[in-house]
Amino acid sequence: MFDIDGVKIGMVGLGYVGLPLAVEFGKRWPTVGYDTNSVRIEELKSGHDGTLEVEPELLAAAEQLSYSDQLDSLQSCNFYVITVPTPIDESKQPDLSPLISASRAIGSVILAGDVVVYESTVYPGATEEVCVPILEEVSGLRFNSDFFVGYSPERINPGDKEHRVTTIKKVTSGSTPEVAAYVDAVYREVIEAGTHLAPSVRVAEAAKVIENTQRDVNIALINELALIFNRLDIDTEAVLEAAGTKWNFLPFRPGLVGGHCIGVDPYYLTHKAQAIGYQPEVILAGRRINDGMGAYVASQVVKLMIQNGARVAGSRVLVLGFAFKENCPDLRNTRVVDILEELHSYRIDIDLYDPWVNPDEARHEYGVDLIQTLPTGGEYDAVIIAVAHDQFSELGIEGINALVKEDGVVYDVKYLLPANAVTARL
Numbered sequence: 001m002f003d004i005d006g007v008k009i010g011m012v013g014l015g016y017v018g019l020p021l022a023v024e025f026g027k028r029w030p031t032v033g034y035d036t037n038s039v040r041i042e043e044l045k046s047g048h049d050g051t052l053e054v055e056p057e058l059l060a061a062a063e064q065l066s067y068s069d070q071l072d073s074l075q076s077c078n079f080y081v082i083t084v085p086t087p088i089d090e091s092k093q094p095d096l097s098p099l100i101s102a103s104r105a106i107g108s109v110i111l112a113g114d115v116v117v118y119e120s121t122v123y124p125g126a127t128e129e130v131c132v133p134i135l136e137e138v139s140g141l142r143f144n145s146d147f148f149v150g151y152s153p154e155r156i157n158p159g160d161k162e163h164r165v166t167t168i169k170k171v172t173s174g175s176t177p178e179v180a181a182y183v184d185a186v187y188r189e190v191i192e193a194g195t196h197l198a199p200s201v202r203v204a205e206a207a208k209v210i211e212n213t214q215r216d217v218n219i220a221l222i223n224e225l226a227l228i229f230n231r232l233d234i235d236t237e238a239v240l241e242a243a244g245t246k247w248n249f250l251p252f253r254p255g256l257v258g259g260h261c262i263g264v265d266p267y268y269l270t271h272k273a274q275a276i277g278y279q280p281e282v283i284l285a286g287r288r289i290n291d292g293m294g295a296y297v298a299s300q301v302v303k304l305m306i307q308n309g310a311r312v313a314g315s316r317v318l319v320l321g322f323a324f325k326e327n328c329p330d331l332r333n334t335r336v337v338d339i340l341e342e343l344h345s346y347r348i349d350i351d352l353y354d355p356w357v358n359p360d361e362a363r364h365e366y367g368v369d370l371i372q373t374l375p376t377g378g379e380y381d382a383v384i385i386a387v388a389h390d391q392f393s394e395l396g397i398e399g400i401n402a403l404v405k406e407d408g409v410v411y412d413v414k415y416l417l418p419a420n421a422v423t424a425r426l
Helices: 018-028 038-045 056-061 097-107 126-139 177-188 201-231 236-243 265-275 282-291 293-307 336-345 359-366 390-401
Strands: 009-012 031-034 065-068 079-082 115-118 148-151 170-172 195-197 316-320 349-353 380-385 404-412
Touching: 009 018, 009 097, 018 031, 018 056, 018 065, 018 079, 038 065, 079 097, 097 126, 115 126, 115 177, 126 148, 126 201, 148 177, 148 201, 170 177, 170 201, 177 195, 201 236, 201 265, 201 282, 201 293, 265 282, 282 293, 293 336, 293 380, 293 404, 316 336, 336 349, 380 390, 390 404
Parallel strands: 009 031, 009 079, 031 065, 079 115, 115 148, 170 195, 316 349, 316 380, 380 404
Antiparallel strands: none
16 A cells, blocks of 8 residues: 555655755655745755755755645645644643644645654644544544554754764654554665654654653753752862763753753643643653753852942843854754843843854844844953853853953853853853
8 A cells, every 4th residue: 555666755844853854855755845934945945954954965965855835735745744843832831733733734635545744742642632633624534544644753953963864763653553664664765773663653752752851850950969069169060070980870961951852842741641630740840940040040140240249230241152052053942041031130231142043033033132243352240151152162261251351250051161260150
């Protein structure tokens, strides 16, 4: 029934997840990359990826890949991959509206025999409980008789040029054993690292959501240790280096937990847990700790400024970095914004500098303005190193200290500089 040579891919969503995968599929099969953002489509047609995940030469290598913002362009496809965002709302509840919209759109074009694979992070059961009924309703087709689904969780690491879509093992699954084998075979054609065929869609969904929940909880532990060691006047990095001499000590570091996955995915799991009557304790405790780290950093900087005799209201602070991680322009769920909000509450004047971030995107998504060049002359009462971009490392000790007044504060969130070169570190 399923012919791997007759695959025609329809990629729904061309962001950090969808585009790299579409490029790989486009080297092997006819592939249509669909996105509702017409600006994004025109950008890709010109051979440029604004996320900086895919280089122009790789875009050009996908000879069978085309781009469109028109839904009817997908009608010739038979293997759909949905990679839309799955964020949380202001109440930290799953926001499935992009997934629901995408399911409605694909439901209007699928035909008998088609397969729809979801890559968006969800809670266990969401694909079959939320998405499948929409596909059935809109298409008029019957699940596992006329059409089929799969789930293959994304494993993209923005900004990482070593661990790319083809070099990371891919988990796959399908709604029937035959479909599961077919989905697995399709991905195996483009994933050099190989695949892992999960026994069910729900298992694959659960595997994805715990990957980042595990990291979140571990980082929360280290963040809590940093809060304790700060009160004890002990350098956290020195403690972690000492403990790290044991072979099985995990090398986590404290910091801000943002991005599209680690700071979001745990809420999908806890939402489902609460829905079935279980109140998660450890996961939510970790989330509370990590969500509070931005405000903590700001409060520590303010205390240090006061100790140095600075007048807080009206003082000037430079924040270095706004992306959620180093050496990439990704702003999704950046927690640097928590530092900014807390500093604003003290009526501090803030300059924000990030050479990686698109200023228009920062203004649109968060209402903040970036400065385009670093001023000279040591005019800041404090500098906060919030993101470990290479450009900040290249400034070095002298370059960063030259940005602050003689009695200014340098607070290093990312352990970019030695402890004796800064006022304090997280």
